[in-house]
Amino acid sequence: MRINYMFFLVIVVCTVLSGCSKEELTETGLVAKEYLDEKGYKILSYEKQVESYLLTESKLKQPPYDLQWSVAGNNPEPYFDKTVYVEKFIVKGHPLDNWESNGVKSKGKVYVHVFVVDGAVVGGISYPDIPARHGMVGAGYSLDGES
Structure with a gap:
């Protein structure tokens, strides 16, 4: 009887831990994942949807949005007054893997933050995983x- 109880307890603990260890992909997370897969990046983990916000001209005057959208490849104008979903992943096989x-x-x-609007990837930022004491300044790449 005691063995069955212990077995049951181990199964419950493992189930709870495995359920908490990974974030479930959101709908926009799936769009971002497909984009990263197409680029040939190996996804190590889906961290979460970092945020969602309405993109406006006034929003672009505030940090960190001013820096993030100023990175090459991020043209905000077509997305004014639309909701931007920011999905965070950790990947390998990226040009910044060997950053120094x-x-x-x-x-x-x-780390990549993928910007998704209306079901499509419209930009994003990336930054290498470096020791915390050597923090990067700016919006990343x-x-x-590429930039």
């Missing part, structure tokens, strides 16, 4: 690590 500057090296993976 002033003796600081990437840990071989990259374009979604594909």
